[in-house]
Amino acid sequence: MILERIKVREQDPKVRSTNFEEVCLGYNEAEAVEEAKRCLGCKSKPCVSKCPVAIDIPEFIKYIKEENFEMASEELFKHTSLGAVCGRVCPQEVQCESKCVLSHKGEAVAIGKLERFVADWHRKNKPASTTVRENSGKKVAVIGSGPAGLSCAGDLAKKGFDVTVFEALHELGGVLTYGIPEFRLPKEIVKHEINNLKSIGVKFEKNVVFGRTINFQSLEEEGFESLFIASGAGLPKFLGIEGEGLNGVFSANEFLTRANLMRAFDDEYETPMQIGNKVAVVGGGNVAMDAARTALRLGAEVYLIYRRTEKELPARVEEVHHAKEEGVKFVFLTNPAEITGEDGWVKGVKCTKMQLGEPDDSGRCRVSTIEGSEHIIEVDSVIMALGTRANPIITELKNDLELNEWNNIKVFNDNGKTSAKNTYAGGDAVTGAATVILAMGAGRKSAQEIANNLA
Amino acid sequence: MYRIVKKKQLSEKIFLMNIEAPRIAKSALPGQFVIIKLHEKGERIPLTIADYDREEGTVSIVVQAVGGSTQRMETMNEGDHIMDIAGPLGKPSDFIEEFEEMKDKKILFVAGGVGSAPVYPQVKWLHEHGMDTDVIIGGRSADLVILKEEMSKVANEVYVATDDGSLGMKGRVTDMIDHLVKVEGKKYDLVIAIGPLIMMKFVALQTKELGISTVVSMNPIMVDGTGMCGACRVTVGDKIKFACVDGPEFDGHLVDFDEAMRRSTTYKEKEKLQQFKAEECQCHRG
Ligand SMILES: Cc1cc2nc3c(=O)[nH]c(=O)nc-3n(C[C@H](O)[C@H](O)[C@H](O)COP(=O)(O)OP(=O)(O)OC[C@H]3O[C@@H](n4cnc5c(N)ncnc54)[C@H](O)[C@@H]3O)c2cc1C
Ligand SMILES: Cc1cc2nc3c(=O)[nH]c(=O)nc-3n(C[C@H](O)[C@H](O)[C@H](O)COP(=O)(O)OP(=O)(O)OC[C@H]3O[C@@H](n4cnc5c(N)ncnc54)[C@H](O)[C@@H]3O)c2cc1C
Ligand code: SF4
Ligand code: SF4
Numbered sequence: 129m130i131l132e133r134i135k136v137r138e139q140d141p142k143v144r145s146t147n148f149e150e151v152c153l154g155y156n157e158a159e160a161v162e163e164a165k166r167c168l169g170c171k172s173k174p175c176v177s178k179c180p181v182a183i184d185i186p187e188f189i190k191y192i193k194e195e196n197f198e199m200a201s202e203e204l205f206k207h208t209s210l211g212a213v214c215g216r217v218c219p220q221e222v223q224c225e226s227k228c229v230l231s232h233k234g235e236a237v238a239i240g241k242l243e244r245f246v247a248d249w250h251r252k253n254k255p256a257s258t259t260v261r262e263n264s265g266k267k268v269a270v271i272g273s274g275p276a277g278l279s280c281a282g283d284l285a286k287k288g289f290d291v292t293v294f295e296a297l298h299e300l301g302g303v304l305t306y307g308i309p310e311f312r313l314p315k316e317i318v319k320h321e322i323n324n325l326k327s328i329g330v331k332f333e334k335n336v337v338f339g340r341t342i343n344f345q346s347l348e349e350e351g352f353e354s355l356f357i358a359s360g361a362g363l364p365k366f367l368g369i370e371g372e373g374l375n376g377v378f379s380a381n382e383f384l385t386r387a388n389l390m391r392a393f394d395d396e397y398e399t400p401m402q403i404g405n406k407v408a409v410v411g412g413g414n415v416a417m418d419a420a421r422t423a424l425r426l427g428a429e430v431y432l433i434y435r436r437t438e439k440e441l442p443a444r445v446e447e448v449h450h451a452k453e454e455g456v457k458f459v460f461l462t463n464p465a466e467i468t469g470e471d472g473w474v475k476g477v478k479c480t481k482m483q484l485g486e487p488d489d490s491g492r493c494r495v496s497t498i499e500g501s502e503h504i505i506e507v508d509s510v511i512m513a514l515g516t517r518a519n520p521i522i523t524e525l526k527n528d529l530e531l532n533e534w535n536n537i538k539v540f541n542d543n544g545k546t547s548a549k550n551t552y553a554g555g556d557a558v559t560g561a562a563t564v565i566l567a568m569g570a571g572r573k574s575a576q577e578i579a580n581n582l583a
Numbered sequence: 584m585y586r587i588v589k590k591k592q593l594s595e596k597i598f599l600m601n602i603e604a605p606r607i608a609k610s611a612l613p614g615q616f617v618i619i620k621l622h623e624k625g626e627r628i629p630l631t632i633a634d635y636d637r638e639e640g641t642v643s644i645v646v647q648a649v650g651g652s653t654q655r656m657e658t659m660n661e662g663d664h665i666m667d668i669a670g671p672l673g674k675p676s677d678f679i680e681e682f683e684e685m686k687d688k689k690i691l692f693v694a695g696g697v698g699s700a701p702v703y704p705q706v707k708w709l710h711e712h713g714m715d716t717d718v719i720i721g722g723r724s725a726d727l728v729i730l731k732e733e734m735s736k737v738a739n740e741v742y743v744a745t746d747d748g749s750l751g752m753k754g755r756v757t758d759m760i761d762h763l764v765k766v767e768g769k770k771y772d773l774v775i776a777i778g779p780l781i782m783m784k785f786v787a788l789q790t791k792e793l794g795i796s797t798v799v800s801m802n803p804i805m806v807d808g809t810g811m812c813g814a815c816r817v818t819v820g821d822k823i824k825f826a827c828v829d830g831p832e833f834d835g836h837l838v839d840f841d842e843a844m845r846r847s848t849t850y851k852e853k854e855k856l857q858q859f860k861a862e863e864c865q866c867h868r869g
């Protein structure tokens with residue numbers, strides 16, 4: 129048993145903190161084969177039990193061992209359409225890799241990195257399929273082009289439906305395009321995936337907002353027989369503290385959208401960006417890490433303020449590690465109480481120190497404020513990365529689409545059936561902010577059910 | 584790509600465009616706006632839907648050339664194409680849903696400068712539904728009073744006020760409101776004011792004193808316009824609202840205008856800030 133992973137090549141932290149190119153360079157063929165050899169091919173497949181879409185991990189890894197990358201990719205694509213994405217962004221350490229038997233004694237097999245290798249190999253070596261199946265003429269509409277929408281559309285097209293994806297923005301890909309930065313997920317990968325879908329006959333209409341431009345009735349009039357809503361999570365949350373209305377306070381979504389979707393950091397693009405020399409990012413998830421590392425790449429000194437400790441950070445371990453290497457300054461057990469300003473612009477964040485207490489019902493430690501611990505961190509911008517709440521365009525739709533207790537779309541079975549006729553939903557629009565793989569899995573399940581019902 | 588089918592200069596810096604966008608034309612209602620991105624590397628800018636023709640499949644916008652994108656747009660002509668238009672965005676005006684309750688009310692519209700563009704479809708919609716309203720159009724001078732002819736066809740009475748007296752009454756829209764209410768003794772149940780923030784602020788202060796409910800249409804900086812980014816947030820009655828999905832129309836007596844005016848300067852270079860304020864103030868302070 130080889131206890132240590134084959135190291136994956138990465139850009140030097142000093143260099144990469146000034147560019148937007150991908151941080152992790154991935155395995156080459158020889159490295160992938162070496163890493164694959166560490167897999168014991170366990171009969172009971174404990175790793176598979178923790179993959180939300182049950183990829184047959186030992187099976188695709190077996191083909192890597194045999195240097196049969198083509199079969200490896202075929203095996204992988206039985207279960208996932210977004211291997212190149214999930215291999216990069218899945219929180220593997222709490223999913224598949226957390227159950228790898230090797231992790232008891234040493235390091236888990238680098239399942240994510242191997243998945244990425246296989247999908248990248250396929251993208252580089254195999255021309256995209258262009259076999260458009262005869263479609264049955266039965267029309268299905270998909271709302272939103274994030275991972276849930278894309279995977280649902282892809283499966284339905286393969287099953288012979290006439291699928292149109294309606295996207296509100298001017299670019300396709302959802303969070304993969306406007307949220308997750310280039311240095312973590314090159315946009316070329318997302319584009320490739322979308323081109324594949326186009327080549328098998330999926331139609332895309334951009335700049336169309338469901339609930340505004342089109343609605344249930346207009347889609348029915350256009351002859352759509354079923355509908356999958358994958359509109360993602362909604363409005364960014366703010367803390368509701370004094371000073372949040374000052375100039376220089378942004379949501380992470382705004383900041384990342386300006387950077388990723390609008391390319392505001394590139395002078396050739398017209399969208400402006402206003403990020404100071406010292407930036408505070410509030411939050412501890414992937415969104416917070418992405419905002420912090422993007423601000424860093426734009427030349428700022430970045431403080432990441434989180435109210436618990438490093439152990440509780442919800443972000444992927446790899447991102448936290450990378451953020452630290454690049455020079456993001458983590459400020460733990462600290463909570464913003466007020467944003468202070470001067471002439472209407474941010475001047476600093478007034479914070480209090482926090483302490484961890486007893487775990488609550490959910491097992492998470494409660495935090496409480498330490499009296500008299502107020503102090504000011506001087507910054508000129510504050511980026512809030514606090515999660516999202518449901519988007520009113522969807523929740524205020526006037527029809528019989530029932531919502532759940534968090535105001536997200538309510539589903540009545542595992543396949544995303546909603547209370548509205550012939551309508552399914554999945555991804556963040558149902559679960560609230562979650563993960564790419566869960567969104568993809570939801571899209572595929574709904575595709576299956578839609579196909580069964582329309583057959 | 585969306586084709587410009589008609590372009591017309593309304594004054595020196597204000598122009599109207601009809602753009603082919605059948606899906607938007609089909610679903611647009613008064614009070615809503617579009618987001619336009621002119622070309623590949625352009626920014627997303629919000630513009631109110633000034634009119635729509637469902638048959639022709641076009642929407643009209645009335646634009647004031649103030650900066651990079653709107654100036655570039657001014658150079659575009661009939662037959663040219665705009666890369667992206669999304670909409671209709673925002674909620675339609677409240678009176679559309681509450682029309683039954685509104686029918687017997689007296690409404691006064693107050694349009695400042697390019698604010699005539701969003702006011703026009705509202706007045707027209709009400710006219711088409713059998714309700715004629717009064718409209719005040721304000722501008723610095725006669726050439727900045729736009730859509731007066733169009734408005735006259737659908738309104739009960741159109742009153743004009745210019746700062747320099749070159750058209751209509753000499754004075755600001757707030758002076759005209761005073762005149763109508765105090766001198767002519769008119770009674771209004773609702774004022775709908777759309778124009779520069781500073782104008783809406785002073786109209787709201789005045790109508791609060793006069794005890795008339797007031798709706799204003801906010802125009803904060805926006806990016807996506809779909810409720811995803813939070814750039815457009817405004818404080819209304821101590822709550823954070825997102826103008827692109829909760830608005831753009833809000834209760835004028837609850838909006839924090841000072842914050843909104845400050846936030847609208849986020850992307851102005853600091854030295855330009857004073858000049859910008861001065862420009863706006865001249866024309867519409869009450
Ligand atoms: C910055 C950031 C980093 C993240 N990092 C990770 C990570 O490392 N790993 C991970 O697993 N997950 C990560 N996530 C979460 C993950 O991206 C989401 O869970 C996933 O993208 C959800 O997919 P979705 O298809 O449900 O929605 P989305 O990806 O949000 O796509 C929804 C699409 O629908 C469109 N839309 C919305 N409303 C409408 C409408 N009314 N009409 C038409 N179109 C509409 C939107 O414009 C969007 O394109 C991250 C999220 C963010 C924001
Ligand atoms: C809901 C709404 C409806 C609007 N309707 C109209 C209209 O019908 N006609 C019209 O002429 N103008 C309208 N505006 C304002 C218009 O969007 C701005 O004038 C335009 O974005 C300026 O862009 P620019 O590049 O030409 O100027 P810039 O030099 O970029 O900006 C000039 C000023 O415009 C404002 N502005 C800049 N970017 C944005 C943005 N992305 N969103 C909002 N404001 C911005 C800022 O206050 C800025 O200081 C509306 C704005 C909103 C929010
Ligand atoms: S999809 Fe995610 S959880 Fe499943 S095997 Fe791949 S990396 Fe692991
Ligand atoms: S648990 Fe680990 S070693 Fe066993 S099959 Fe899965 S990846 Fe391979």
Ligand code: FES
Pocket residue numbers: 804805806807808809810811812813814815816825826827828
């Ligand atoms: S413009 Fe982004 S949320 Fe309103």
